[in-house]
Amino acid sequence: MDKKAMYNLSYGLFVLTARQGDKDNGCIINTAGQVTSTPNRISITVNKDNFTHDMIRDTGRFNISILSEKADFSLFRHFGFQSGRTVDKFAEYSACERSANGLYYITEGTNAYISARVEQTIDLGTHTMFIAAVEDMEVLSREPSATYAYYQSSIKPKPEKKAGKTVWRCTVCGYVYEGEELPADFVCPLCKHPASDFEKVSG
Ligand code: FE
DSSP: OOGGGGGGSOOBOEEEEEEETTEEEEEEESOEEEEEETTEEEEEEEETTSHHHHHHHHHOEEEEEEEBTTOOHHHHHHHHSSOTTTOOTTTTOOSEEEOTTSOEEEOSSEEEEEEEEEEEEEEOSSEEEEEEEEEEEEEOOOSOBOBHHHIIIIISOOOOOOTTOEEEEETTTOOEEESSSOOTTOBOTTTOOBGGGEEEEEO
16 A cells, blocks of 8 residues: 555645634635535535634634635745634734625635535544535636645745755645754644654755
8 A cells, every 4th residue: 555645636725714703713724625516515624623613613604715826835824834722813914805704715815715604514533524505705816726736846935955964844834943853742833743744854
């Protein structure tokens, strides 16, 4: 069995947003897709550790903003590498507007948004799958959608190689740890992924 086969699955990238009371939040997911066309339904799968997860579970509403190839790495850092439990991600964020359901969608680095209402919730252990009816949607630009492979090849910063030095690079966000050995319990300070998501880069 070659576990690398999983790498050949193609994924899109999305900012998932929710609103509960007067609190707005959003996170990055790669797990949205259409599941039926009549009626029009999408599914998303969200890690239970994400603050947005609890907001969707409690309110039954979410938007996905589909990221385009124009999405900047700063957008991934803003929505992906910090938690809405400690940071108000929309406090000083201007590249967004509210859709008819009152939730935010992202207007820069995106090519469409979809508003949906949860119909079914499936407990998958670490994650919850929400199956939701599409209520509204708009196309925002003609830019191609960013795939996860495009993020890896063209959006994520490239590590600088340092002559004679060994570094470890986080394959998720690009963070670089300098040192011959990466501690087994190391956690990426940017995206919180474990040491197993780092690769060794020799200078
Ligand atoms: Fe990382």
